[in-house]
Amino acid sequence: MATREAFIDLVAPIAVKLRMEGSAIYPSVRIAQAILETGGKVNAWNNLVGYKVGSGILTPYWQGDRVSAVTWEVIDGTRVDNVPGDFRAYSSIELGFRDQDLFFQAARYAGVRAARDPGEQTLALQNSGYATDPAYAAKMNSIIQANNLTRYDEEVTNMLEELQAQLTALQNRVAALEGQMALEAIPQWAEAAVEAAVKAGLIDTPDHGSYDFYRLLTVLHRKGIV
Incomplete structure (x- = not known):
């Protein structure tokens, strides 16, 4: 992926689609997290959110494929580089995001699901222990602001309002036909x-x-x- 804009153009439609389907994750947060975790580059294993193998339990979106890579963690307040880890691998970016949504159904992430705006959600991600970086939320918030990512949240809101208007019009039409x-x-x-x-x-x-x-x-x- 050559540019930050191209990366966003690739990820944003998926983030919007999943939000429209009921995902708890705001598109702005999803895109910002993907940028933060990957530096804005799509890795070969299509895991843009740093989702580790963890329990290893298979899901409808992850069939056990994995890669070993090194990352960095904050341990006891100190950054430690070259920490090895096993990460889930997917055949597409969308599958990775869908698998993450399943992960976020855990009680530990109740605050993430209940967030009323992107700022609450980035803080909830940090407080839930998704990452060890104490500046995790601040970094995502900075990415959201710098790239105007809330425009994708607004896109979802507008689309849902339009769908609701269409549904109301259809219901009124049905009622009118029934009356006739x-x-x-x-x-x-x-x-x-x-x-x-x-x-x-x-x-x-x-x-x-x-x-x-x-x-x-x-x-x-x-x-x-x-």
Whole structure:
């Protein structure tokens, strides 16, 4: 990956997609963490979040592939370089992120899932012990700000609002169509209004009026018009 922008362009759509599907991780945090953990370069094993093998229990997204690499850790307040570790390997970046989402279902990460904004989430990641770096949250926050990554959080918000608007419009359309559909029989609550309208010579006895038709007759009847 030649540039930081290209790295973000690659990772952002995946982060947005997973958030739309219900991931607890804000896209801005996911992208920032990937940059922090990899330096903005995609590794050959598609693990952009420093997810170690750990328990080794297989998941729907990780089938046991691993690589050995060295990293650095903060131990007793001191940075120690060249610490060996076994990391999970994936066939795609998305699988790595999905596997991480499973990992975040643990009780230990309840604060991460409950975070109400990216700042809360980066701090929760640090406090939960995801990494040993005491500046982990501050570094992610700096990356988010420097690259305007919250625009991807806003993209998700806008998309969800648009989907909600579309759903509301569809529900209203369904309700309108249901109101126009002919009923099999006169509703009991409309019988008096229909009888009054027939006696007044306004209508013939309707066998299959719509819900809206019977509702209108009932309103007119109650107002004394029918």
